[in-house]
Amino acid sequence: MQIQTPVPRLDIRNIMRRIEGRAVVDDVSLQIQAGQVTCLLGPSGCGKSTTLRMIAGVEMQDSGEIYVDGKLICDTVFRVPPERREIGLMFQDFALFPHLSVADNVGFGLKGGKDEKRARVEELLNRVSLKRFIDGYPHQLSGGEQQRVALARAIAPRPRIMLMDEPFSGLDNRLRDGIRDETLSLLKEEDTAVLLVTHEPEEAMRMADEIALMRGGRIVQQGAPYNVYTHPVDKAAVAFFSDVNVLGAEVRGALAETAFGQFLAPGVPDGTEVEIVFRPQHLRIDFDRAGKGPLPTPSDGVPARAVVERARFLGSESLIEFRMEFDGSILKATVPNVFLPEKGRVMWLTVRRNRCFVFPAGAAAAAGQQPG
Numbered sequence: 041m042q043i044q045t046p047v048p049r050l051d052i053r054n055i056m057r058r059i060e061g062r063a064v065v066d067d068v069s070l071q072i073q074a075g076q077v078t079c080l081l082g083p084s085g086c087g088k089s090t091t092l093r094m095i096a097g098v099e100m101q102d103s104g105e106i107y108v109d110g111k112l113i114c115d116t117v118f119r120v121p122p123e124r125r126e127i128g129l130m131f132q133d134f135a136l137f138p139h140l141s142v143a144d145n146v147g148f149g150l151k152g153g154k155d156e157k158r159a160r161v162e163e164l165l166n167r168v169s170l171k172r173f174i175d176g177y178p179h180q181l182s183g184g185e186q187q188r189v190a191l192a193r194a195i196a197p198r199p200r201i202m203l204m205d206e207p208f209s210g211l212d213n214r215l216r217d218g219i220r221d222e223t224l225s226l227l228k229e230e231d232t233a234v235l236l237v238t239h240e241p242e243e244a245m246r247m248a249d250e251i252a253l254m255r256g257g258r259i260v261q262q263g264a265p266y267n268v269y270t271h272p273v274d275k276a277a278v279a280f281f282s283d284v285n286v287l288g289a290e291v292r293g294a295l296a297e298t299a300f301g302q303f304l305a306p307g308v309p310d311g312t313e314v315e316i317v318f319r320p321q322h323l324r325i326d327f328d329r330a331g332k333g334p335l336p337t338p339s340d341g342v343p344a345r346a347v348v349e350r351a352r353f354l355g356s357e358s359l360i361e362f363r364m365e366f367d368g369s370i371l372k373a374t375v376p377n378v379f380l381p382e383k384g385r386v387m388w389l390t391v392r393r394n395r396c397f398v399f400p401a402g403a404a405a406a407a408g409q410q411p412g
């Protein structure tokens with residue numbers, strides 16, 4: 041039986057944008073289905089907003105095509121104007137019209153009869169729990185309430201695609217999580233395809249069905265949040281989501297020898313410098329017992345002696361920095377709850393081997409391998 045993949049709501053193929061001779065967006069391809077949220081995640085200046093502007097139609101790509109529901113809306117010669125693309129936009133500075141009532145703001149882009157428009161406005165204000173402000177004005181609302189009105193306005197004309205550029209970054213932390221969740225459930229109910237730009241990994245993890253990790257104009261990795269987090273393509277992809285620890289080693293006979301034992305480096309030629317990369321939560325801490333640590337195990341390898349340099353309580357976890365006896369480097373460990381050993385205390389560390397990644401040293405953009 042053949043499984044039919046639905047036609048993507050948004051399909052971007054190989055788009056490229058050069059500014060002053062530099063590829064600001066470099067061969068980006070992306071597909072988003074109706075009802076799916078994809079987060080374009082990357083550091084400042086990596087080309088996220090430029091990608092969004094090309095989809096919105098306010099900036100032209102130098103090559104590549106954009107399709108909506110299988111229909112070409114833009115290549116280098118043909119271009120559907122922005123107002124006919126049925127694309128909703130939501131940005132950080134969501135700028136409601138100050139002189140229009142909440143109802144008129146939400147109904148701004150709506151077509152149809154007066155009653156029909158009013159019904160849609162009421163439905164959406166109800167949905168974002170702001171019906172009581174229907175005849176109020178933007179200045180009477182808090183930042184979070186204005187943001188919810190902006191969401192209702194963007195979604196009112198039932199756009200096929202919603203483009204959101206850092207839409208929650210102007211909100212204070214306490215409000216943000218609630219509004220993110222509310223926004224997500226409304227967008228899902230409306231079956232909109234969403235492309236959300238953010239530089240915050242927590243936001244992408246919270247909102248996305250798929251994360252597209254962008255760097256230097258290119259998408260370097262794409263997949264479900266769990267996969268992007270647990271199978272990063274390179275050291276920078278690990279570091280984007282958390283602190284990282286790095287051990288340097290040279291490969292001999294497909295093995296990288298470290299103070300924590302050997303790591304598999306299948307297919308890596310002898311003499312290659314590699315980096316063993318792991319997150320702070322994957323270091324195990326053990327107490328010193330008369331100068332000895334725990335026994336080596338296949339899953340945790342060999343213990344290495346370390347001295348506590350600094351320990352801090354961060355709320356839900358503690359962060360401990362260790363100076364490693366084998367080379368004087370610092371490794372970071374996090375443990376749940378409160379654990380604050382005093383500076384200078386000797387402890388033993390092991391690494392969860394199946395949570396380590398082995399990458400070629402210094403090759404930020406190269407694909408890495410996970411040990412078996």
Ligand SMILES: Nc1ncnc2c1ncn2[C@@H]1O[C@H](COP(=O)(O)OP(=O)(O)OP(=O)(O)O)[C@@H](O)[C@H]1O
Nearest residue numbers: 059060064082083084085086087088089090091239
């Ligand atoms: N019109 C322009 N003229 C010159 N440079 C530009 C122009 N538009 C974008 N750039 C450059 O292209 C790169 C990508 O910009 P873009 O705004 O797409 O990045 P971003 O990932 O959205 O960053 P941020 O998160 O800071 O908004 C940046 O280096 C930016 O300076």
